[in-house]
């Protein structure tokens with residue numbers, strides 16, 4: 001699956017700019033309210049883009065978003081050359097070579113991938129399928145209709161390559177021209193630009209995905225409207241965003257790694273994401289919270305140091321977090337949330353309740 005667009009390396013590429021970028025004041029991207037409550041300012045802790053960036057709350061709908069924020073025509077300067085997600089190898093071989101047979105078994109039996117070659121499971125893999133079933137069901141899209149998939153913010157196309165290997169006809173949208181050129185090695189159907197600028201026929205895709213992308217977009221509501229329009233009847237839109245209302249956001253505040261200022265323009269909670277989906281004409285049928293120790297450890301590094309060095313005893317912390325993070329997921333306080341969305345008023349289907 002595709003990885004978060006948030007930066008993975010702390011001492012990675014150098015910024016594209018040496019002077020602070022021009023800022024502009026905007027209206028709330030969810031409800032259009034022009035008043036806002038400033039909360040705090042912070043620098044770019046991950047990649048060092050110069051300047052201070054400002055988090056605000058909308059008094060109308062409660063959305064947390066950057067205001068003022070980097071001027072629209074300079075947003076691309078927030079992504080340094082070599083920005084890790086844009087430079088990642090797309091891995092044209094598709095699926096990982098040592099994939100457990102439990103994965104195709106779960107896909108065929110629980111998510112409609114009936115075209116995959118049949119697999120027979122040894123007892124060990126049966127156990128794995130039972131234990132990891134729910135996680136796998138949430139990690140892969142259900143195979144719907146004619147198997148036409150659009151991935152928004154596809155970067156170099158790693159997820160598209162994996163989905164192509166599972167039988168999907170793949171298309172992508174990517175704003176970064178260099179990453180898009182790499183993604184074209186996976187599929188020629190790549191639109192370069194913002195999802196609000198792309199034009200596809202209504203109902204063109206069976207599944208539309210956007211993983212860790214909406215929070216980067218200047219108009220996430222417009223993007224969601226298009227995604228719902230492009231989904232075929234009975235199709236699904238699947239989005240994943242960082243959750244500022246999770247344990248990490250609450251514990252670390254301005255040092256939370258998920259803030260990713262200035263690249264994350266909106267900081268969603270499950271409530272504000274739901275409100276935006278509903279305003280776009282959709283409804284959430286299922287949500288799945290996710291947490292990984294490395295997100296919280298990165299936040300702790302930002303809190304205690306400049307973030308570039310590992311902390312002493314980090315492995316003990318990682319072990320402890322592995323044990324307690326399932327509690328965050330179970331109580332709706334995960335670091336990120338994946339949402340399964342349909343157009344409002346459409347009927348539910350078997351794959352909505354795994």
Ligand SMILES: [Zn+2]
Nearest residue numbers: 028031058061
């Ligand atoms: Zn608002």
